[in-house]
Amino acid sequence: MREQVFTTRITELLGIRHPILCGGLQWLADARYVAAVVNAGAMGFITCLSFPGDPERFRREVRLCRELTEGKPFGVSVSIGRRPDIVEILTPMLDVIVEEKVPFVETSGNNPGWLLPRLKDAGCTVIHKVPAVRYAVSAERLGVDAVTVISSEAGGHGGQYMVSQIVQGPLAADTLRVPLVLGGGMGDGRHLVSTLAMGADAMMLGSRMVVAEEIWAHGDYKNHVTQIDELGTRVVMSSFGKQHRVLANPTAQTVSEMEAAGVSDFNSYRGLLAGELVRNAYQGGDWSQGLIDMGPAGVFARRVEPVEAIIDSIIDQAVLALDSLKAATGQVCAQAVA
Ligand SMILES: Cc1cc2nc3c(=O)[nH]c(=O)nc-3n(C[C@H](O)[C@H](O)[C@H](O)COP(=O)(O)O)c2cc1C
Structure with a gap:
């Protein structure tokens, strides 16, 4: 730590x-x-x-x-x-x-x-x-x-x-x-x-x-997340005012197409929204089914690793960022004094 x-x-x-x-x-x-x-x-x-x-x-x-x-x-x-x-x-x-x-x-x-x-x-x-x-x-x-x-x-x-x-x-x-x-x-x-x-x-x-590593979900799901890019998620259910940002998968695609086609009966979506689909995706690794919560910050998850390694690397990056800010501020101060 x-x-x-x-x-x-x-x-x-x-x-x-x-x-x-x-x-x-x-x-x-x-x-x-x-x-x-x-x-x-x-x-x-x-x-x-x-x-x-x-x-x-x-x-x-x-x-x-x-x-x-x-x-x-x-x-x-x-x-x-x-x-x-x-x-x-x-x-x-x-x-x-x-x-x-x-x-x-x-x-x-x-x-x-x-x-x-x-x-x-x-x-x-x-x-x-x-x-x-x-x-x-x-x-x-x-x-x-x-x-x-x-x-x-x-x-x-x-x-x-x-x-x-x-x-x-x-x-x-x-x-x-x-x-x-x-x-x-x-x-x-x-x-x-x-x-x-x-x-x-x-x-x-x-x-x-x-x-x-400590997240119990299936490795296939985690491996998929390590590969998404910044377009790997999409927002669905906006037509109901219930914006939901999820992994871009076939279920999300179907929901988007139904919304684009003007399907406004909420019951028509129920089967696609079921929480059980998401739990099954985590259990079995088949990430293609269910509306699986995910934001584009998934792009920073490039490998499966322990929580401590993730937190430590964020602190290390923060320290580096502070150092580069100090360097930039130093230049500004020097110019201001000159
Ligand atoms: C897989 C997943 C499940 C989530 N489940 C919940 C939840 O049950 N309750 C909650 O308040 N927020 C939930 N969130 C939102 C997170 O707690 C957090 O606020 C959000 O992910 C931060 O944004 P980020 O995804 O861009 O990091 C979930 C997010 C993800 C990715």
Whole structure:
């Protein structure tokens, strides 16, 4: 693990060495992966809805993570979503979070107002993830401890606004008082330096991490991700206002063609949207089926390697980027003095 280079409000709030958060990954972010992230000096979040309807399985995962991190703090990711039965689905998961004293919770997908008091009363630090600065302001008002603002490049459900990081970063930093994390399109140490330069306190990784050795998914899927280029993802479901950035595969192609043909009955898409297809793709390695969350930051995932190697290389790149900035600044200063 690399020495600490950056101290920010997020490294202090979460007690981590590096200002890097690895966001929730449906089906993939389990105890083994999250423990590897934490042991590499960053922060990870077990995705509770990867264990749908099975809070005891989720509890075992939380306990395993505690064991693998030897008691170091870690997080859980709670996607709130818009399903009418979401309160019934999430309440048993929240019971586990509170009973097991999980210190950090990433919330996303909808207003966290209804679950925030329970988490705060239990002493959890809550980081709410939003797709636009406007929602970050509302979350700050609700009393979250930090926010993550994700941009148009983010893998998965980045929201319908599709604003780029280059705009949201400085805007969020100027607008918010709580610690700020930026995510979407990041996978390199230069992103870490630019995130901090934009005024944020940490970067978030998602797509970059799916090739980690500790991610349980099939090698064929990971090998495919190591080969995609910057056009290897596409945004589908925009015609329903539910933008979803996914791996460009035959399922995504079919959905795009149906949208282009004006198919507006949501039920016609249901078979293609099933979460089971994605889980099967991870299990069997056949990445051609299902809408598989993925952003173009996958281009920075060039090989399958341990989480620690990924995080270390990002810190090394960040240090190099800082050095080259110092060199550039030195020249500017010298010219200014002359
Ligand atoms: C495979 C995959 C699954 C994801 N699942 C979730 C999820 O269940 N909940 C969530 O809040 N975000 C989820 N995300 C979003 C990530 O946590 C993170 O915010 C995003 O990936 C950052 O953008 P990037 O993909 O450009 O790195 C997922 C992303 C990917 C790539």
